[in-house]
Amino acid sequence: MGSGYWEKVLRVDLSTATVTEEVVPVDVWKKYLGGGGYGAKVLYDEVDEQTGALEEGNKLIFAPGPLQAAKQTGAAKFTVAAKSPITGIYGESAAGAGWGMALKSSGFDALIIQGAAAQPSYLVINDNSIEIRDAKKYWGLDAFDSSDQILADAGIDKASICTIGQAGENKVAIACIVVDKHSFAGRCGLGAVMGSKNLKAVLVKGSKKVPVHDQDKLTEINRDIGKTVHENTKDWLRIHGTPFVEIGCDSDGDTPTRNWQQAHWPEGAEKLGCPNYTDELKAKPHSCNSCVIGCHRDIEITEPAEYAMKGPGPEYESLGMLGNNCLMDDVKALSFMNDLCNRYGVDCISMGSFLGFTMDCLEKGYMSPDDIGGRNLQWGDKDNMIALIHDLCNVKPGFGELFVNGIVPAATKLGDKALELAPHVKGLDLPAHDPRAFFSLALNYATGSVGPHHERGNPQVATAGFLLPEAGVDSVVDRFEMENSEFVAAKYQDYGTLTQSVCHCKFMLFGGYSMSVMLESLNAITGWGWSMEDMLQAAERIFTLQRLVNVKYGVDRKDDTLPKVIFEPSVEGSRAGKCPHDFEAALDRYYDLRGWDENGIPKSEKITELGIS
Incomplete structure (x- = not known):
């Protein structure tokens, strides 16, 4: 019988290109479990207040938890933690797909990345075989293309991969980590931390069975709860995913409409929400490993050609921030923007926040078009929104250089009135739910x-x-x-x-x-x-x-x-x-x-x- 833990953590120092396995006894896991608990423990013990988020001394922790031993519905999650470049404090984000289960099945309870590689690199974990490989040929590729090429070149069947796009390479403070081209550790700028370490990707394959205490009991629980969750979600969350809540959130005054200045926008919500979203985008469910819900959306757009794309569709948060927040109601254009953000590897929540804030500042006279490269961004201006996403992720003069370090540094440059208008706490942009609707x-x-x-x-x-x-x-x-x-x-x-x-x-x-x-x-x-x-x-x-x-x-x-x-x-x-x-x-x-x-x-x-x- 086991305990769901290997009592082993893998530590990779990219500065010295060394790999060590460390014993972490079960007493530590009993206190902190894994995921964000273990990530916080490492940061508390090892990263001091003087260390900058993009400095070599910061640690990037990838940590699954005990439930990755279960192969249970909902148990595909894992957590990434580091000091955040956008807040300067504890940063954490979770993702799904297959990576967390793969790391757990490779024989490790967590992965700690420290230092910085001298040149672009990627990490391969194939059970007990650990390699740091050259990633120069992939540097500059977006997260999706680099995932495909690295997986093809690695020659490892059925591996899972975390990558960054150009936003992470350019250390944009809201860069995210992309998992299997399907899930995203989106918040807190952890993709920028990965980019600061010259780490393009972490590829994992695990073939070991995690030892658990009572497999028969676990199998029984998994079977029963899988049936229950499926029955309770199959008629709404599986059919429509999180876009299901768009119209209800707007009705409750819960959406961040017009940079939080407007209480509701029913005509826009109807176009962005369901059933229009599902019908227009031919949306289908996409599940993380072992999940019976499949809340993620696979979509396809063929017309108009300028928005053609195929892949993950926007979640509610993207609809709320790129849509309601910016008064942009074209669900196909929004899906194209979402795809751009996914490929560049950048947080859609903060991207939508930056754009809505910019629209508001321009309207109120707190900035001029010259501040963002001469673009006169208006509410619902999809063409300029798309252009500015490119500008930020490539850190172009104007909008890119203004927002590269987050909304607070940008607003500070613009003046006190803009700073008062910026919708953030501790430097992190508010997500698409309004505390005035739910105290x-x-x-x-x-x-x-x-x-x-x-x-x-x-x-x-x-x-x-x-x-x-x-x-x-x-x-x-x-x-x-x-x-x-x-x-x-x-x-x-x-x-x-x-x-x-x-x-x-x-x-x-x-x-x-x-x-x-x-x-x-x-x-x-x-x-x-x-x-x-x-x-x-x-x-x-x-x-x-x-x-x-x-x-x-x-x-x-x-x-x-x-x-x-x-x-x-x-x-x-x-x-x-x-x-x-x-x-x-x-x-x-x-x-x-x-x-x-x-x-x-x-x-x-x-x-x-x-x-x-």
Whole structure:
């Protein structure tokens, strides 16, 4: 019998071209699980506050979790972590496809990349065979073409690959990591960290069976929960994917319309959402390994020729940021922009944020077309949007040079009024959900470990009945309730932290995958015999450790805030007159609930209670 862990981590130093295997005992995994928990542990122990995100001293951690031993629906996830170039604090993003399971099956629980190669390189992990290979011929290719060529040249059947495109090579602060041309570790600029290390790709193949405690029990759980999740999602999430929520989000005032200045845009949402999206793009489900949902979209556009493409279609976040945020309602043009971002390897959320912010600044007179290469970008201006995506990813003069380091450096150059308009927390752009529509999002965005993130805590789903009764959220939440928002935000943050550490897809919650099923799965894999209290404490421990990483990097109460616009209520729509009120009092209650002091620093007794060392 096993425990779901190899108790081995692979460390690759690109500066010295050395590879070492390190023993990490099970006691560490019991505390931090894997994924974002282990990533935070490495950053806390090894990367100090003086180290820049794009310097050799930063570490890039690829970490699956125990559930990658399960071959269970939702268990294709893995986490990438590093100090973020866009925020300068803890950075983390998750992806799916097949890479996480492949690394786990190669005999390692995590991969740590440090240093920087002298020339473009890629890494090959083929079970116990580890090689650093020359990538000069692939440098300059987009993420999709380089994936194809590296896989063809490597000569390794059924391998999985993480790559960067030109945005990562050019160290654009919002560059992402592309996985199997299908999934994306999108947020926090981790593709730029990979590019700073001259690392074009990491190719993995694993053929080992991860030893687990009780395979028969695990097989039974996998069978039962697979059926349940499929039945509960097959008529909506499988058919339409995340674009299913576009029209509902617009109705709730939850979309970031017109750079967060407008409450709703029903005529645009109808064109971007379903069923129009599914019909116009011939969208089909695309599953990550072992998943019964298939929420990703495969699409094909043949006409008009200028938008022709075939591949992954935009998710809701891309629709919200490139569409609603920019008042751009052409779903085919948006899909082409999404494809450009995917191939360049850049975060669609931040790209849409930059474009909408630029449109707003131009309209308000906070910048001129000369600031962005002479382009007079207007709302819904798809041609100039496409041109500016090219400019940023290639760091061209104007828009590219202005936004290469993120929205805060760009806005700072433009002046105080532009800086006040920039929709970010801690330097990371807000995703496509509005805290004025769901008040518990306010504290979630303000205090999140990576900045504002819709998947590291999505408390808005509690208003739709997707509850966490095991954690105390056992009844539907009023979306405009501020009184108990600290509790709801904290519990969904812990749940998000847990899923990113055991490495599981949170969308399974929509299909009936409860925390009880997660605990049952974890115990079948590990044999630890944990109670629900043990698992919840592990989640709190990891979230607190991530906060301690950020405290180390200078974060405190002054940073736990929101853009000015979030405190400005709309005069129309379903959230008219609403915005998160008494925010500072709610933040006080949140800190008290967390066991942090009035400045947002975890208290020593809380650190001791959680066993963080």
